[in-house]
Amino acid sequence: MSRYRGPRLRITRRLGELPGLTRKSARRAYPPGQHGQNRKKRSEYAIRLEEKQKLRYNYGLTEKQLLRYVRKARRVTGSTGQVLLQLLEMRLDNTIFRLGMAPTIPAARQLVNHGHILINGKEVNIASYQCRPGEVITVRNNDRSRKMVETNLQYPGLANLPSHLEFDKNTMTGKVNGLCEREWVALNINELLVVEYYSRKA
Structure with a gap:
């Protein structure tokens, strides 16, 4: 999948605030779509996917690029999630x-x-x-x-x-x-869920 070039507010409504993608904030607090206001309970996979998408859209990466960063972070000693964020921040x-x-x-x-x-x-x-x-x-x-x-x-x-x-x-x-410290990452994200999402793929 190529880099996203569509409406940015649609993404921020779905995933929450993404400081790297846009400075605009959505007027509506619920996700877009017909069922945006009454969403059913999300599966564990959906939660992990959402965290991964936050990372992807905020830093403007393609799926292939993010997968490459995850593999690179795995080869470095230390917490894979923190190394991943460090690579993206740098x-x-x-x-x-x-x-x-x-x-x-x-x-x-x-x-x-x-x-x-x-x-x-x-x-x-x-x-x-x-x-x-x-x-x-x-x-x-x-x-x-x-x-x-x-x-x-x-x-x-x-x-x-x-x-x-x-x-x-x-x-x-x-x-x-x-190198960038974890507390300076502006994006509100649980990087462990991203690593878990890729644990089967990478």
């Missing part, structure tokens, strides 16, 4: 979003794809690039790039900057100081 598009240079992760992905972002002075146009501690993220030194980021900085997606990042608004320079 993606370049998410890091740009967390620095406040873009209002959402899809907008951050577009900034990266269009070549507006430099890492250690070199252009990187791959949104899934894994940021490493010590790397410096800057904006391409031209008027168009800087103006776009300046506009985005006035209305950042999330107010708080995570502890593993630092950002200088005057020079539009961000730095990765370490």
Whole structure:
């Protein structure tokens, strides 16, 4: 299944708040559809599927990409769920979003794809690039790039900057100081259910 490009509010109504997907909040508190208000008791599979979908839509991944991240997290020592979240949080598009240079992760992905972002002075146009501690993220030194980021900085997606990042608004320079801690993940999710969902597939 390819990346979702449809109405975002429909997804937030179904799955709850997804800070990376959209800043809009749904007016109705119940899921969309004819039976949205009187949903029956959900099965364990449905609960796990919902948590997996939250992760997928928030970070803008395809099913294939998420499965690859789960397999990668399994090979690393430590809690698979936390390693998985760490891998997703350290993606370049998410890091740009967390620095406040873009209002959402899809907008951050577009900034990266269009070549507006430099890492250690070199252009990187791959949104899934894994940021490493010590790397410096800057904006391409031209008027168009800087103006776009300046506009985005006035209305950042999330107010708080995570502890593993630092950002200088005057020079539009961000730095990765370490790996993302679990408490700084903005998405309200139970990562263990995602790991359980993939336990039969991965």
